[in-house]
Amino acid sequence: MKTKLIFAALILGFISISAQATEKPRKFEHRKHHRHDRREDVRDRREDKRDHREDRRDRKEDIRDRKEDRRDARHHGGRRDRLEDRRDRREDVRDRKEDKRDRREDVRDRKEDRRDRRKGTN
Structure with a gap:
């Protein structure tokens, strides 16, 4: 009697484990967040x-300007004018x-606004 119960429990356990293993995930479960x-x-x-x-570009330019200013302090004459040019x-x-970057951002924003309006009407 005990052995039959043990075998039945083992068989039910294997069946439930195999059922969990073959269970398919829902179709769009991986899309947790909205695309927006x-x-x-x-x-x-x-x-x-x-x-x-x-920021990095500005820091580099500041360093370059400071170097040029130190160089200007050592040398004078026509060289300073060339450095300023x-x-x-x-x-x-x-x-x-x-300006180019700003134009690109404006175009991108307009495109996204158009896309959002189109999605809203459908």
Whole structure:
């Protein structure tokens, strides 16, 4: 009698374990978050990276400017004018890049707004 109960318990245990192993996950269970939330997370990460890059670029430029100022203190004459011209050109390039980056962000925002409006109407 005891052996029959033990065998029955073992068989039921194996059946339940095998049933759990073959159980399929629900179709979209892996999509816990809405796509919109993921898109915002990606956008935030991108902005953080961009800010970090800009900060690093600014620090490098400050170091370069300080080096040039020290060099200016040692040398004088026409060299200072050339260094100032170079610094002005660098600032112009930086301004153009920032304008380009701003335009790109505006286009991206408009595109996302259009996509959100389209999703909202459907």
